[in-house]
Amino acid sequence: MSSAIEEGKTYEPGTYPDLPPPASTVGIIGWVRENLLSSTANIVLTILAAYLIWVVVPPSLNWLFFNAVFEGASRDECRAVMNEAGVKGACWAFIGHRFELFVYGFYPEAERWRVNVSFFLMLAALVPILYDKTPQRGRMMIGSAIAPFVIGWLLIGGLGLEPVPTDKFGGIMLTLVIGVTGIVGSLPLGIALALGRASHLPALRMVCVVFIEFIRGVPLITLLFVASTMLNYFLPPGTTFDLLLRVLIMVTLFASAYLAEVVRGGLQAIPKGQQEAADSMGLKYWQSMRLIILPQALKISIPGIVNTFIGLYKDSTLVIIIGMFDPIGVGRASLADTKWQGLSTEVYVFVAIFFFISCIAMARYSLYLEKKLHTGH
Amino acid sequence: MSTPEAEVSTQASEGSNLQISDEVVIKIRDMHKWYGAFHVLKNVNLEVNRGERIVICGPSGSGKSTLIRCINRLEEHQQGDIIVDNVELTNDLKNIDAIRREVGMVFQHFNLFPHLTVMENCALAPIWVKQVPRKEAEETAMKYLERVKIPEQADKFPGQLSGGQQQRVAIARSLCMNPRIMLFDEPTSALDPEMIKEVLDVMIELAKEGMTMLCVTHEMGFAKTVANRVIFMDGGEIIEENDPHEFFDNPQHERTKLFLSQILAH
Numbered sequence: 001m002s003s004a005i006e007e008g009k010t011y012e013p014g015t016y017p018d019l020p021p022p023a024s025t026v027g028i029i030g031w032v033r034e035n036l037l038s039s040t041a042n043i044v045l046t047i048l049a050a051y052l053i054w055v056v057v058p059p060s061l062n063w064l065f066f067n068a069v070f071e072g073a074s075r076d077e078c079r080a081v082m083n084e085a086g087v088k089g090a091c092w093a094f095i096g097h098r099f100e101l102f103v104y105g106f107y108p109e110a111e112r113w114r115v116n117v118s119f120f121l122m123l124a125a126l127v128p129i130l131y132d133k134t135p136q137r138g139r140m141m142i143g144s145a146i147a148p149f150v151i152g153w154l155l156i157g158g159l160g161l162e163p164v165p166t167d168k169f170g171g172i173m174l175t176l177v178i179g180v181t182g183i184v185g186s187l188p189l190g191i192a193l194a195l196g197r198a199s200h201l202p203a204l205r206m207v208c209v210v211f212i213e214f215i216r217g218v219p220l221i222t223l224l225f226v227a228s229t230m231l232n233y234f235l236p237p238g239t240t241f242d243l244l245l246r247v248l249i250m251v252t253l254f255a256s257a258y259l260a261e262v263v264r265g266g267l268q269a270i271p272k273g274q275q276e277a278a279d280s281m282g283l284k285y286w287q288s289m290r291l292i293i294l295p296q297a298l299k300i301s302i303p304g305i306v307n308t309f310i311g312l313y314k315d316s317t318l319v320i321i322i323g324m325f326d327p328i329g330v331g332r333a334s335l336a337d338t339k340w341q342g343l344s345t346e347v348y349v350f351v352a353i354f355f356f357i358s359c360i361a362m363a364r365y366s367l368y369l370e371k372k373l374h375t376g377h
Numbered sequence: 378m379s380t381p382e383a384e385v386s387t388q389a390s391e392g393s394n395l396q397i398s399d400e401v402v403i404k405i406r407d408m409h410k411w412y413g414a415f416h417v418l419k420n421v422n423l424e425v426n427r428g429e430r431i432v433i434c435g436p437s438g439s440g441k442s443t444l445i446r447c448i449n450r451l452e453e454h455q456q457g458d459i460i461v462d463n464v465e466l467t468n469d470l471k472n473i474d475a476i477r478r479e480v481g482m483v484f485q486h487f488n489l490f491p492h493l494t495v496m497e498n499c500a501l502a503p504i505w506v507k508q509v510p511r512k513e514a515e516e517t518a519m520k521y522l523e524r525v526k527i528p529e530q531a532d533k534f535p536g537q538l539s540g541g542q543q544q545r546v547a548i549a550r551s552l553c554m555n556p557r558i559m560l561f562d563e564p565t566s567a568l569d570p571e572m573i574k575e576v577l578d579v580m581i582e583l584a585k586e587g588m589t590m591l592c593v594t595h596e597m598g599f600a601k602t603v604a605n606r607v608i609f610m611d612g613g614e615i616i617e618e619n620d621p622h623e624f625f626d627n628p629q630h631e632r633t634k635l636f637l638s639q640i641l642a643h
Contacts, residue, residue: 273488277489281502
């Protein structure tokens with residue numbers, strides 16, 4: 001590429017050189033002009049946005065970090081420190097004091113190592129599932145399939161471990177148990193329901209439609225109440241059925257109905273020719289689904305699927321209604337302590353930050369996945 | 378740039394030299410099909426011998442695509458018999474699978490699997506349907522990709538190829554199953570003019586090797602070059618069938634004449 005044209009020279013057709021773009025359209029100046037100042041409306045919006053950032057961000061940062069008090073034994077100590085400096089900020093000392101409660105709930109202190117081991121086991125099990133370049137992925141997957149049972153054994157106990165009743169579960173650990181179980185359980189169930197609803201077999205289709213529409217037509221809270229109270233009426237007398245297990249089942253069923261509809265949308269977006277091509281080559285129904293249709297349908301559905309997962313994860317806080325202590329429940333219980341009264345903002349901001357970090361991780365992963373699966377069509 | 382038609386027709390009459398055996402591979406008897414209340418195929422009777430190259434043409438909506446889609450059961454017929462390679466098409470899934478293993482199909486819109494590479498597209502069915510070991514399936518795939526002259530594209534995704542290249546991959550994909558019969562459903566209709574020739578060349582090559590072919594197409598140059606029989610359909614019926622020279626030079630039926638005058642006029 002030559003960078004200049006000679007003055008006054010005329011070029012034969014086909015020999016005109018490639019020129020660099022005008023300086024005003026590239027670099028920082030070009031970017032600012034293009035994106036921030038391209039029109040009057042854009043200029044006004046840029047100024048408004050800058051004002052909004054100036055109003056919101058510095059005070060928030062001051063409250064969260066610069067003026068915050070991280071150590072102290074009571075609310076009064078926090079307040080004393082801030083009064084001395086003449087500022088207002090968060091009293092994170094409170095969260096620090098209650099941190100273990102936030103993480104483990106009422107899980108017995110001597111057994112908390114089991115929660116930690118379970119957490120790292122979960123992370124290890126997720127690696128080969130989420131990252132396709134894991135070395136020895138096939139073998140690692142077998143580990144991932146076994147991990148849930150090991151984690152269940154670690155958390156609940158028995159078989160040589162001190163049993164821990166599930167009503168001791170609480171805090172972030174409870175959120176993770178409900179969220180991860182719900183996600184892992186609802187994806188296959190949701191796919192199965194979507195395939196059932198798209199099936200040619202009328203009886204199967206009917207069952208799936210009724211299930212999906214019923215679950216979607218009822219608020220999750222109602223289902224949780226049903227799980228906590230009414231299920232006993234339906235079960236034979238004398239059967240005890242762990243409350244957490246019932247909640248896990250209800251949350252999984254609830255999310256699977258939504259997922260089924262998301263996946264059904266993806267299935268409908270696949271051109272009919274794909275199924276025909278698979279049929280014409282002699283692939284069986286399950287083969288064509290697994291190899292051809294579902295990989296494409298799920299790829300299209302990723303934003304919707306992750307949306308449902310994020311919703312499920314946050315909805316796990318609703319278990320507070322039936323007396324379980326998720327992070328919000330732990331926070332509210334902590335606020336009853338007279339030494340720390342009146343710090344509800346800190347509690348809820350802390351819980352919000354925890355959920356935000358979890359959910360943004362899911363959202364970013366879904367973007368990564370979409371990009372990775374893009375094959376130029 | 379010469380038009381594909383002109384190129385193709387210089388090779389005319391080669392088709393008549395090819396061997397056709399007496400063995401009947403497709404037998405369609407008194408076959409009817411309805412879409413709901415719409416009678417789309419009426420009393421179709423057709424026998425195809427091994428090695429025959431049949432071109433099916435006719436106005437749109439005449440049922441020609443539906444006819445060849447019935448042969449591998451992408452469409453279900455309601456009356457009459459279809460016997461492919463001595464296997465009768467019924468609701469028996471075993472028979473359908475057996476026939477689909479023997480019959481390859483190439484579609485108007487290629488229908489390649491966009492999430493798989495060219496190589497994976499080709500090796501998929503042999504691996505899963507015929508339980509061929511992966512390595513062997515990939516070697517076969519490479520062989521056929523070389524035959525359609527795009528071995529260098531093996532690791533690309535279909536979305537990165539031109540229409541003509543995609544259709545050639547689709548042909549290679551069908552050939553990987555080693556079919557005894559190939560069905561072509563308007564294989565060049567979705568292609569830009571300059572890409573039609575590369576696909577037709579591959580099909581001509583295939584015909585010369587003795588493949589039994591049924592081809593729905595409007596490429597009359599192709600019909601003249603390789604077909605040994607041309608079938609004209611209208612309104613769901615086979616109106617006329619003849620060898621290509623008779624068909625084009627001396628059409629019998631009024632509707633055939635009208636159709637030929639319309640497609641050859643420009």
